[in-house]
Amino acid sequence: MTKTLPAGSVIGILGGGQLGRMLSVAAARLGYKTHIYEPMANPPAADVAHAVTTAPYEDLTALEAFAKSVAIVTYEFENIPTTALDAIEAVCPIHPNRRALSVSQDRLIEKSFLRDLGLATAPYAAVDDATDLAEALDEIGAPAILKTRRLGYDGKGQARLKSVADADTALADMQGASAILEGFVAFSHEVSVIAARNLSGEVAAFDPGENVHEGGILRTTTVPARLTEAQRTDAVLLSAKILNALNYVGVMGVELFVTPKGLIVNEIAPRVHNSGHWTQNGCAVDQFEQHIRAIAGWPLGDGSRHSDVVMENLIGNDIDRIPDIAQERNAAIHLYGKAEARPGRKMGHVNRIAG
Amino acid sequence: MTKTLPAGSVIGILGGGQLGRMLSVAAARLGYKTHIYEPMANPPAADVAHAVTTAPYEDLTALEAFAKSVAIVTYEFENIPTTALDAIEAVCPIHPNRRALSVSQDRLIEKSFLRDLGLATAPYAAVDDATDLAEALDEIGAPAILKTRRLGYDGKGQARLKSVADADTALADMQGASAILEGFVAFSHEVSVIAARNLSGEVAAFDPGENVHEGGILRTTTVPARLTEAQRTDAVLLSAKILNALNYVGVMGVELFVTPKGLIVNEIAPRVHNSGHWTQNGCAVDQFEQHIRAIAGWPLGDGSRHSDVVMENLIGNDIDRIPDIAQERNAAIHLYGKAEARPGRKMGHVNRIAG
Numbered sequence: 001m002t003k004t005l006p007a008g009s010v011i012g013i014l015g016g017g018q019l020g021r022m023l024s025v026a027a028a029r030l031g032y033k034t035h036i037y038e039p040m041a042n043p044p045a046a047d048v049a050h051a052v053t054t055a056p057y058e059d060l061t062a063l064e065a066f067a068k069s070v071a072i073v074t075y076e077f078e079n080i081p082t083t084a085l086d087a088i089e090a091v092c093p094i095h096p097n098r099r100a101l102s103v104s105q106d107r108l109i110e111k112s113f114l115r116d117l118g119l120a121t122a123p124y125a126a127v128d129d130a131t132d133l134a135e136a137l138d139e140i141g142a143p144a145i146l147k148t149r150r151l152g153y154d155g156k157g158q159a160r161l162k163s164v165a166d167a168d169t170a171l172a173d174m175q176g177a178s179a180i181l182e183g184f185v186a187f188s189h190e191v192s193v194i195a196a197r198n199l200s201g202e203v204a205a206f207d208p209g210e211n212v213h214e215g216g217i218l219r220t221t222t223v224p225a226r227l228t229e230a231q232r233t234d235a236v237l238l239s240a241k242i243l244n245a246l247n248y249v250g251v252m253g254v255e256l257f258v259t260p261k262g263l264i265v266n267e268i269a270p271r272v273h274n275s276g277h278w279t280q281n282g283c284a285v286d287q288f289e290q291h292i293r294a295i296a297g298w299p300l301g302d303g304s305r306h307s308d309v310v311m312e313n314l315i316g317n318d319i320d321r322i323p324d325i326a327q328e329r330n331a332a333i334h335l336y337g338k339a340e341a342r343p344g345r346k347m348g349h350v351n352r353i354a355g
Numbered sequence: 356m357t358k359t360l361p362a363g364s365v366i367g368i369l370g371g372g373q374l375g376r377m378l379s380v381a382a383a384r385l386g387y388k389t390h391i392y393e394p395m396a397n398p399p400a401a402d403v404a405h406a407v408t409t410a411p412y413e414d415l416t417a418l419e420a421f422a423k424s425v426a427i428v429t430y431e432f433e434n435i436p437t438t439a440l441d442a443i444e445a446v447c448p449i450h451p452n453r454r455a456l457s458v459s460q461d462r463l464i465e466k467s468f469l470r471d472l473g474l475a476t477a478p479y480a481a482v483d484d485a486t487d488l489a490e491a492l493d494e495i496g497a498p499a500i501l502k503t504r505r506l507g508y509d510g511k512g513q514a515r516l517k518s519v520a521d522a523d524t525a526l527a528d529m530q531g532a533s534a535i536l537e538g539f540v541a542f543s544h545e546v547s548v549i550a551a552r553n554l555s556g557e558v559a560a561f562d563p564g565e566n567v568h569e570g571g572i573l574r575t576t577t578v579p580a581r582l583t584e585a586q587r588t589d590a591v592l593l594s595a596k597i598l599n600a601l602n603y604v605g606v607m608g609v610e611l612f613v614t615p616k617g618l619i620v621n622e623i624a625p626r627v628h629n630s631g632h633w634t635q636n637g638c639a640v641d642q643f644e645q646h647i648r649a650i651a652g653w654p655l656g657d658g659s660r661h662s663d664v665v666m667e668n669l670i671g672n673d674i675d676r677i678p679d680i681a682q683e684r685n686a687a688i689h690l691y692g693k694a695e696a697r698p699g700r701k702m703g704h705v706n707r708i709a710g
Contacts, residue, residue: 004678008694025380028403031690031703048383048403284636284687284708299682306662306685306708323359327654330661332639335386339363348386353639355661 002199005071005296007031010050012070012092014057014084016043018336018346019076019272019288022280024049026288032296037066044336045076057084067091074250074295078104078270079151095295096250100270103246107180108149110268117245119238120264122257123183133171136181137164143184146170148177185264187257191225194276194287195239196251196303198294203243205236206283206290206303209275209311211255217344221275221311223282227258234263242268251276251291274346278309281332281351308354319347330355357554360426360651362386365405367425367447369412369439371398373691373701374431374627377635379404381643387651392421399691400431412439422446429605429650433459433625434506450650451605455625458601462535463504465623472600474593475619477612478538488526491536492519498539501525503532540619542612546580549631549642550594551606551658553649558598560591561638561645561658564630564666566610572699576630576666578637582613589618597623606631606646629701633664636687636706663709674702685710 005011011027013020016038024034024045033050036043039057046052051069055062057080067073067088074095085101088094103113111124125136127146137144146159159170161181171179190213195205210225211218227235239254242265253273255266276287285293285301293300314321319341325331335348360366366382368375371393379389379400388405391398394412401407406424410417412435422428422443429450440456443449458468466479480491482501492499501514514525516536526534545568550560565580566573582590594609597620608628610621631642640648640656648655669676674696680686690703 007674007690008692021383025383025403028376028380028692029689031692033402033692047388047405048380050402281639284685284706293681299678302684304684306710319362323654326648329657329659330639334384335362337363337383337386337388351639353661 002297004298005032008033009071009296010035010069011292011296012037012066012073012088013045013049013076014038014073014080015076016040016045016049016052017076018044018348020045021048021336022277022288022334023074023076023272023291026286027292029289030292030296030298032292035066035070037063044338047337057081060084060087063087064091072295074291076271096248096252096270097246100246100248100250100252104268104270105151106149107147107267108178111180113245114242114265114268117241119241120262122185122264122266125181127171127174127179127181130167130171133167133181137161137167140181140183142166145182145184146174146179147182148174148179150177185257185259187259187264189226189258190266191227191235191256191258192221192273192275193235193239193254193256194251194273194279194290195236195243195254196287196290196294196300197240197243197248198300199249199297200299201244202300203240204290204300204303205239206276206279206287207305208232208235208256209278211275215344217315217346218274218313219315220313221278223278223305223309231258231263238263238265250294251287274313274349275311277334277349278311278351280334281353282307282309310352310354312350312352313346314348314350316341316343316345316347322348325350328352357652359653360387363388364426364651365390365424366647366651367392367421367428367443368400368404368431369393369428369435370431371395371400371404371407372431373399373703375400376403376691377632377643377689378429378431378627378646381641382647384644385647385651385653387647390421390425392418399693402692412436415439415442418442419446427650429646431626451603451607451625452601455601455603455605455607459623459625460506461504462502462622463533466535468600469597469620469623472596474596475617477540477619477621480536482526482529482534482536485522485526488522488536492516492522495536495538497521500537500539501529501534502537503529503534505532540612540614542614542619544581544613545621546582546590546611546613547576547628547630548590548594548609548611549606549628549634549645550591550598550609551642551645551649551655552595552598552603553655554604554652555654556599557655558595559645559655559658560594561631561634561642562660563587563590563611564633566630570699572670572701573629573668574670575668576633578633578660578664586613586618593618593620605649606642629668629704630666632689632704633666633706635689636708637662637664665707665709667705667707668701669703669705671696671698671700671702677703680705683707
């Protein structure tokens with residue numbers, strides 16, 4: 001039997017953005033308190049948290065005090081420095097585990113992990129220098145996309161190669177960071193599975209959602225997604241395979257490309273996921289509560305849906321449409337309490353319930 | 356045009372119990388922060404609030420500082436001392452207004468207000484002494500119930516009179532407080548309407564819920580209630596009449612007895628109401644958000660229901676059933692974070708979604 005985290009326990013959350021905010025509300029609904037750790041002052045999660053520590057991830061003293069004040073730690077983003085994780089894990093458990101983080105923090109490790117599981121990914125090759133890139137382009141062909149292996153290096157990121165002629169520029173964009181070349185995948189649409197695995201090893205998944213991106217940012221998620229029954233089953237089973245292989249505890253977002261040849265795994269995110277926000281108004285147990293249930297030793301919600309939902313992200317000036325959206329029937333508004341509406345900034349989302 | 360409270364504004368809430376807690380979460384969802392004022396330390400609402408003041412309602416300095424830190428004030432219970440209201444209202448607006456509070460704080464004023472609106476109530480008479488009581492019993496008959504006019508006097512409350520012979524004992528139970536004798540009403544069941552009116556005078560109501568009490572405490576609310584179409588319309592219209600008559604801003608709970616002769620108003624509560632908790636999992640906009648919308652100058656949700664719901668209160672040791680309830684399909688759990696499960700104490704509720 002798994003021990004359930006006692007009522008009134010404090011759950012530590014690394015990161016105070018909107019995901020931390022919604023996790024905090026879900027934790028409260030299950031009778032827990034939350035302590036947010038976030039470098040930036042007045043983060044969105046602070047408005048609905050029991051306690052907040054404002055300190056950088058390099059402040060090991062603050063991290064240790066934080067860890068000592070909580071029963072378990074979870075996180076809302078995957079790019080946490082290893083030293084910070086070490087400091088916390090010396091004091092209390094972290095869910096999801098380090099392996100999930102190390103796999104998802106490095107695109108090369110992630111891809112090879114998925115391949116080893118027998119799952120389809122885009123063609124890829126490691127690129128550390130011009131020779132690697134030339135060989136990779138030879139193998140994979142263009143168009144292709146060069147990405148840094150690790151996330152979160154500001155100013156570094158992704159470079160598209162229309163042809164082999166773009167190789168030098170693309171490599172320069174990596175600014176010396178280890179990279180991975182990914183071939184383009186001809187997909188009809190993208191779906192994602194929000195799956196969870198709890199401390200007892202129980203797995204549950206919400207129905208896949210269909211995602212539409214704009215400018216690299218998720219715009220809408222529609223549930224149900226356009227999938228055949230077989231594709232739906234495939235999507236859920238392969239997600240379960242990933243969670244089990246990682247001995248994962250918590251909610252994971254699994255992004256999939258739908259192609260004529262089957263589903264291709266784009267990437268995994270070891271946390272609650274923007275494409276799972278629809279569950280707040282479509283399910284009795286939403287992804288945030290599902291995550292808290294998973295890490296706190298509860299049984300999982302079964303993922304069943306009482307309503308179809310279209311989730312729309314409110315990005316930047318989209319927030320100005322709130323007065324109109326507030327008048328819509330069956331529109332559930334979720335704002336993040338961010339003061340300034342910068343371009344590309346996620347300010348909130350709206351779940352439109354079918355019916 | 357009504358001015359909408361700017362995003363990021365702080366809403367003050369008098370009372371830090373579960374209603375304040377759920378109001379706080381709803382306010383955050385609309386982009387507001389909350390400041391809780393509560394005499395008891397570590398109240399349920401503190402876990403999800405931006406700021407908390409722990410001070411008694413007699414501390415006018417603390418009340419003034421609280422009022423100065425917020426844009427508007429609302430409350431989760433109606434028994435707020437007049438001096439506290441005066442101190443706050445000198446600084447910022449209170450919604451719902453003072454008239455709603457004064458009507459609902461005094462059973463005699465409440466009954467005569469309802470009668471003046473042409474609404475049916477139980478037969479009643481004011482009782483200040485033995486002579487009044489004898490005359491009232493003569494007029495109303497027994498069985499009847501003697502209640503103090505004003506709420507919240509600990510140890511004073513209600514006394515049932517099976518016959519005229521119980522008069523002396525019942526009067527003694529009032530301990531000298533002004534009282535009201537109410538005749539029994541032969542009703543088949545109780546329903547309640549959760550209605551709202553916003554700053555623009557717009558009114559909306561959720562579908563009536565059917566309430567079952569046990570030991571004087573609400574046990575379940577079932578939606579839809581057993582009502583004919585005409586009764587349903589009556590219930591909503593009479594509720595709207597009450598809100599309009601009071602120039603009310605916010606959510607109100609209106610309890611109604613269903614009798615063969617029509618609907619009889621039992622009592623009104625000028626706040627979000629336990630019998631409206633089902634809206635959290637039945638509607639896009641729940642009663643807590645509806646209240647915040649109303650007082651913050653937003654348009655109201657239309658009250659439409661996407662799912663049928665049965666709400667069950669978890670009282671005292673009911674909390675021990677959580678491990679079983681957590682395994683139920685379509686059961687949405689809402690716990691209040693209270694440390695100790697005392698008999699009669701509301702620890703949480705569960706909304707069971709039909710389907």
